[in-house]
Structures are given as C-alpha cells and as structure tokens.
Amino acid sequence: MAAKEARSQRQQEMLKKYNLPLVSITINMPGPNKDLPVLRRLCDYAVAELKADFKTHEILQLYLLTGPEALLVIDRPVQELKAKAVAIEEAQPFGRLLDIDVFTNDGNLVSRRQQGRSRACLVCGQDTIICMRENRHQLADLMSAVNKLLVRFKAYLTHNLSPEAQRIGQLAVEAMLFEVACTPAPGLVDRNNSGAHNDMDFFTFMASTAALSSAMARTAQAGINHEGNLADMLPVLRAIGIEAEQAMLAATSGVNTQKGLLFSLGIAAAAAGHLQRRGRQLKAECILDIIAEITAGIVERELGSSAQLPDHELTAGERLYRQHKITGIRGEMENGLPAVREVAIPALKQSLAAGLSANDALIDTLLALMMKVDDTTVMHRHNPDKMRYWVRDKAAAALMEGGIASEGGRASIERLDKEFIAHNVSPGGAADLLAVAWFLHRLETES
Numbered sequence: 341m342a343a344k345e346a347r348s349q350r351q352q353e354m355l356k357k358y359n360l361p362l363v364s365i366t367i368n369m370p371g372p373n374k375d376l377p378v379l380r381r382l383c384d385y386a387v388a389e390l391k392a393d394f395k396t397h398e399i400l401q402l403y404l405l406t407g408p409e410a411l412l413v414i415d416r417p418v419q420e421l422k423a424k425a426v427a428i429e430e431a432q433p434f435g436r437l438l439d440i441d442v443f444t445n446d447g448n449l450v451s452r453r454q455q456g457r458s459r460a461c462l463v464c465g466q467d468t469i470i471c472m473r474e475n476r477h478q479l480a481d482l483m484s485a486v487n488k489l490l491v492r493f494k495a496y497l498t499h500n501l502s503p504e505a506q507r508i509g510q511l512a513v514e515a516m517l518f519e520v521a522c523t524p525a526p527g528l529v530d531r532n533n534s535g536a537h538n539d540m541d542f543f544t545f546m547a548s549t550a551a552l553s554s555a556m557a558r559t560a561q562a563g564i565n566h567e568g569n570l571a572d573m574l575p576v577l578r579a580i581g582i583e584a585e586q587a588m589l590a591a592t593s594g595v596n597t598q599k600g601l602l603f604s605l606g607i608a609a610a611a612a613g614h615l616q617r618r619g620r621q622l623k624a625e626c627i628l629d630i631i632a633e634i635t636a637g638i639v640e641r642e643l644g645s646s647a648q649l650p651d652h653e654l655t656a657g658e659r660l661y662r663q664h665k666i667t668g669i670r671g672e673m674e675n676g677l678p679a680v681r682e683v684a685i686p687a688l689k690q691s692l693a694a695g696l697s698a699n700d701a702l703i704d705t706l707l708a709l710m711m712k713v714d715d716t717t718v719m720h721r722h723n724p725d726k727m728r729y730w731v732r733d734k735a736a737a738a739l740m741e742g743g744i745a746s747e748g749g750r751a752s753i754e755r756l757d758k759e760f761i762a763h764n765v766s767p768g769g770a771a772d773l774l775a776v777a778w779f780l781h782r783l784e785t786e787s
Contacts, residue, residue, distance in 0.1 A: 509557025527760030563613025
C-alpha cells in the first residue's frame with residue numbers, strides 16, 4: 341500500500357509539472373519477490389515499445405522491492421496512447437504481465453472498461469476482476485502461470501542476438517551441415533543417397549538446417565542471457581525449440597529431419613553461450629559439464645513420470661525406457677554426453693591428427709559412436725539387440741579393416757551402407773552425437 345501511495349504521488353507530481361498525458365507501467369506479479377532481473381527487462385521492453393512510437397518529454401524508471409515501475413510523459417491524445425498500451429499488453433503472451441495505465445493531463449485514468457474490454461485472468465483466461473473478487477485461484481497456480489509467461493519472455497529476448505551468439509550459432513549450423521554431408525554414412529542421408537529413409541533426402545536436410553539456423557543462435561543467446569540455476573534454462577530452450585520445430589516442419593513439408601539434433605545441439609549451444617558470458621574458454625569438457633547441469637533430473641521428470649501412462653500413449657523413447665530402462669539422449673545429456681566426451685571427441689581428434697579430411701574423420705568417428713551408443717532410432721525401428729550386437733559388430737568390423745582411410749575399410753563402409761539400407765537401419769542417434777562432437781571441436785579450435 342505504501343508503494344502504491346508513493347507511485348500515486350510521483351504520478352501527481354509529473355502531471356502537475358507537465359500538464360500532459362502520463363503513461364504508467366507496472367508489473368502484474370503475485371507473491372513477495374518482485375524485484376527480479378527478468379521483470380526489470382520486461383518493464384524496459386514496454387518502455388522501449390512506447391518510445392519507438394512516441395516522443396517522450398520525460399521518463400522515470402524505478403527498480404523497487406515492490407517491482408519495477410516506469411512513468412512516461414507523452415504529448416499525444418490519450419485514446420491513441422491507450423490503444424498503444426493495449427497493443428503492447430496483447431501483442432505477445434507475456435504482455436499479460438504488464439499493467440500499462442494512461443492518465444489524462446488532469447489525472448483521470450483511461451480505462452479498458454470504458455472501451456468495453458477487460459483483462460484475462462492469468463490462470464483461466466476469464467475476466468480477471470471476477471476471479472479476483474471470488475478468489476478463484478491459489479497463489480501456487482498464479483505463480484505457475486506467471487513463470488510460464490516469463491519463460492516465453494526470456495525466449496522472446498533471444499531474438500536480439502549478440503555477436504557471440506551469432507558465432508556460436510554459426511558453428512552449430514556448420515556441425516549440422518557437416519554431419520549430413522559426410523559420405524558414405526551407413527544408413528543415413530548423405531550426398532550419395534537417402535539411407536534407410538524414403539521421406540527425406542540430402543536437400544530436405546539442407547532446407548531443415550536453414551530453417552533451424554536462427555534457433556541455434558537463439559539458444560546460444562539464451563545461455564548468454566541466463567542468470568541463476570542452470571536447470572531453469574531448459575524451459576526457455578524448449579520454448580525456442582517449439583518455435584524452431586514448427587519452422588523445420590514447414591520447410592520440410594512435415595518431415596521430422598532434425599528434431600533430436602535440435603534438442604542436443606541446441607542445449608550444447610546454450611551451454612557454450614553461458615560459458616562465453618562468464619569469460620571462459622569454450623573447452624569441450626566445460627561445455628559438457630554445463631550440459632549436465634542444464635538437464636539435471638530430465639530422465640526422471642520426462643521418462644519416469646510416464647510410468648502411469650497406458651502403452652498406447654507412450655512415445656518411442658518412453659516405451660524403450662519402460663521396457664528396457666534405456667534412457668536414450670536424455671540419459672546422455674544428463675550425464676554430460678559421455679559418448680561424446682569419451683568416444684567421439686578422442687576419435688575425431690585422432691583422425692584429424694592422422695591427416696584425414698573432415699569428411700573421413702567424421703565417418704570414422706560415426707563408426708566409433710555406433711560401437712558404443714544405445715541408439716534409440718535403431719532400437720525403435722527394431723529392438724535393442726539389433727543395435728547392441730548387429731550394428732556394433734558391423735561398425736567394429738569396418739574399423740578393424742582400417743576405417744575409411746584404407747581401401748578395404750572404405751569398401752567395407754560402402755557395403756555397410758547398402759546393408760543398413762536393406763535392413764532399414766538408420767543410426768540417427770549416433771549421427772546427432774557426431775554433430776555435437778564436431779561443434780565442440782570447432783568451438784575449441786576457434787576460441
């Protein structure tokens with residue numbers, strides 16, 4: 341109440357000083373903790389939106405324990421100002437957290453209800469006045485709704501890219517392109533063929549990568565922006581990922597080409613961004629440690645929680661977890677990608693040090709991953725034994741013949757491609773980890 345009275349006093353002083361319309365910005369935030377960095381940025385966002393359209397005579401911004409506030413003196417018709425205020429509140433979902441009031445020069449409030457409009461409740465979407473009057477919602481429900489909107493706002497902020505995020509995003513896109521371009525990649529889409537796929541080809545992947553390119557930079561920016569517990573970053577990355585997935589499906593006419601890679605590489609880019617912000621070198625070991633922190637508890641939350649679901653509602657990953665306790669990419673991420681740390685990066689460095697081209701080093705590294713990874717893409721199409729025995733034995737045999745650097749090894753890999761296609765085997769999980777390994781390698785060599 342004291343804060344409200346102080347705000348009213350400030351408003352009266354500015355109205356008296358200028359005798360012009362006044363815009364007041366506050367935040368709709370329940371609970372005791374209202375002075376948060378993200379709320380300050382939300383208030384700044386609203387100020388910037390008003391400044392973009394109107395010349396201001398004075399701006400007063402305060403960051404108080406009761407939440408950020410702003411007062412703007414603007415010499416424009418109050419109905420025009422109110423229309424802009426409503427537009428800001430409604431343009432984005434998180435605008436529901438903004439309370440933008442407009443006062444006439446003699447201090448009268450221009451109300452939405454004068455225009456026959458009301459604000460929607462944070463929880464149920466009904467008239468907020470009625471919900472408040474009837475005390476329909478608990479504080480926990482309100483806070484949950486607020487936090488979801490703040491996640492949307494944090495995701496929105498990543499559209500403003502720093503040079504560092506753009507560079508990390510560029511290397512992530514390079515990794516996506518190099519992974520699909522390395523040839524011959526047994527069972528996978530490459531420059532020779534579509535592998536064990538009949539709904540996509542090399543050019544589908546090019547279109548998909550182009551559609552996902554901005555998301556890679558945005559996840560890096562999310563890592564740069566993030567403050568606080570690293571696990572709290574994951575919902576923001578998911579919000580970015582949902583948008584990116586829609587862009588991917590639009591570009592590929594509905595074909596899921598790189599959803600798994602969007603998840604793993606997006607989190608890796610965010611981890612790199614967070615490390616960049618802290619002024620540390622982008623070493624693979626450090627990035628992998630941050631990935632583990634971001635995804636801490638993801639197996640139990642997303643796979644363990646499916647225990648009560650009926651079989652027909654399970655995803656492929658949930659079904660493998662229920663039947664065989666296979667944690668897939670979630671388990672890999674939660675453990676800091678041991679397959680990348682212990683297998684892919686050493687194999688890649690060894691191959692490059694031996695003078696192999698990027699293409700050939702990637703192929704041999706792919707085979708090394710196939711020998712170690714529980715690839716759920718293969719397991720979903722077949723069963724765990726198909727991956728753990730048949731695929732691993734085939735990959736090991738090709739490497740034993742010298743890998744792609746030897747004539748016999750290359751011939752073996754080319755035969756393996758045909759065999760994988762015939763058996764409908766596509767080691768897509770290993771391919772995603774290969775892209776992450778290349779990305780981390782490039783970050784180390786470029787930093």
